[in-house]
Every structure is written in C-alpha cells, then in structure tokens.
Amino acid sequence: MSIEVIKPGLLSSLQDAGRRGLASLGLGRAGVMDEPAWRLANALVGNRADEAALEITLAGPTLRFAGDAVIALTGGIIEARADGQPLPPWTTCFLPAGTLLRLGGMRHGCRSYLAVRGGFDAAPVLGSRSTDLHAHIGPFDGRALQAGDTLTIGGHDAAPWFASARGAQALRWGLDPQPWHDYAHAPLGLLRGRHYDALDGASKRALTAQRFVVSKDSNRTGSRLDGQPLRLDHPLELVSEATLPGTLQLPPSGQPILLLTEAPVTGGYPRIGQLAAVDLPRLAQRRPGDTVCFRDMTMDDALQRLRARNDALQTLIQRIAQRLESA
Structure with missing residues (x-):
C-alpha cells in the first residue's frame, strides 16, 4: 500500500530512533525530536516500537491513501480531517482506501507524529530510517517530503478493531496527552x-x-x-x-x-x-x-526523572497492547 504526498506541509520527514553510536565517524544521531510521542503513536497502531513515523512540524501535509490504513496522531495537537471528517488525535483511526487526509496547523506544540500500521517501508541508511536534513542522509536522499512523493507502507496483519468499517473511524478510547505534553511550559x-x-x-x-x-x-x-x-x-x-x-x-x-x-x-x-x-x-x-x-538539576535527579518517565511510558505501552488485543 502507498501514500501519495499531495502537499508536503511546512516540514515533514520520516524519523525513527536515529543513528546512535556513529559520533566517532562524525555522524550525528538525527531521529525523532519527541521520543515518547513517537513510541506511543507506534503503540496505538500495533507496530513494533522502532518503526519509522512521519514527523510533522507546525503545519501538516495532505496525503492520499491508496489502500485501507490504520493510523495514529500524537505529539502536538494537530487539526486532522479525513475526507472532511474530523479525526481525533492520540487514538487509533481507520482510513478507507482513497481517503484524503488533510493535516492542518497545530493548536498546541510544535511537532506531531503520524504512525501507520505496518510502518513506512523505507530503506535503512546506516541502520536507521531517519532523515538527517543537515547531513542529507536517509529517505528521499535526506530531504523533507515534497509534493508528488510516494510513501510505501510495510506489510502487516489486518487490524481486527475496524473489521466492518466503511468510512473513517476512530476507537472510542484514546490517550490523555497531558502527562506527555508540557502545556504549562514548566522549567x-x-x-x-x-x-x-x-x-x-x-x-x-x-x-x-x-x-x-x-x-x-x-x-x-x-x-x-x-x-x-x-x-x-x-x-x-x-x-x-x-x-x-x-x-x-x-x-x-x-x-x-x-x-x-x-x-x-x-x-x-x-x-x-x-x-x-x-x-x-x-x-x-x-x-x-x-x-x-x-x-x-543534579545528575542524580536527572537520571531519576528519566527512569521514572521511561517506566511510566513502558507501562502505558503495555496497557495499550492489552487494550488493542481485547478490542
């Protein structure tokens, strides 16, 4: 299945965890800017944790889906319409073949993540599907999306959650973005x-x-x-x-x-x-x-906060998997 890029948005690029461990060769890591949002987007569509997602900055692209797709949008709260029908963020959504998905501006935040069940089937470069815009490495020769590009979706099992779906739909439950989004701009x-x-x-x-x-x-x-x-x-x-x-x-x-x-x-x-x-x-x-x-902040405090965040994230991802299995 493929996705056609009708409009690219302000800055949209494929990203995953990045290229770590290559600094000795002069190569930075690149990858997603908001790792928890990326991981939760993949969890909501039943992907492996390391699948690439589309990182969207401030204003999103317009995409046409050639086949049925299951998607999730996390991170910054972005306006999303599937053939004119509003789609909620931070939950699992179904788009039938031929859907035109318009992603507009963000009400809160700077970066959103679009995950698709099956992941984006881009060839890894040095072990990663991330786009390094500075070094021009990765999918599409290391550049952001442009109109006319085609994104290919990897193979995957059918999602049982929307077995009888005919139009765009969303699950009746979703995630609360509050714990993962800094609305108060705290120190x-x-x-x-x-x-x-x-x-x-x-x-x-x-x-x-x-x-x-x-x-x-x-x-x-x-x-x-x-x-x-x-x-x-x-x-x-x-x-x-x-x-x-x-x-x-x-x-x-x-x-x-x-x-x-x-x-x-x-x-x-x-x-x-x-x-x-x-x-x-x-x-x-x-x-x-x-x-x-x-x-x-001290190093001890920083490490303690990071461990607590990672533990909470892993617990939530496990609960999402359990909820999807029982849907």
Missing part, C-alpha cells in the same frame, strides 16, 4: 556544563532566573534562545569538543543555543550547560515565540 532541568564557571556572576544568575524566547531561526539542529545576553567573565581559548543533543552552547552573541537531535558531534563554543535528557521532548514541542526557563 527545564539543566546540569552545569564544563564552562559554566566561566560565566560572569550576573550571567550565572540570569541563566536560571530569566525566561528565554525560542527564536524563529530554530530548527532540528538547535533552538536559539533570545533573552538577556549571557557573558563570560574572561575570554576562553577553546578547541572543538564533543557535543550532543541537549548541549547548551554560548556563541559570541551571548544568546545561547540548545542543540537538538541533529546536533553536530563537535563544537567550539563554550558549553555552559546540558539539558536533562528527560526534558528534550518538552523542548522539542516549544515553538518559535514560546518561552523557555531553566532550573538547576
């Missing part, structure tokens, strides 16, 4: 980086006291944060050092950059902090104009 946990002590006193206080604003120049490589400029107490002579998603760099402008999933593997700017991994998906859902503030 994000920040560990002190190697060059934190090089900040002057005012900048150390401002780092956790002020509210930054996500710049319109932000992308999958990094979120540029506008606010009171941060300054070093004294100049630093640095060579490039290792970076990864979550590294908070300070360029000469004084406006910090928080690296995201397409982060380069090295960088020469001072590294003043490291975002707690558990908060990376929350930052990924902040759109240009949204505020970001930080709070000091």
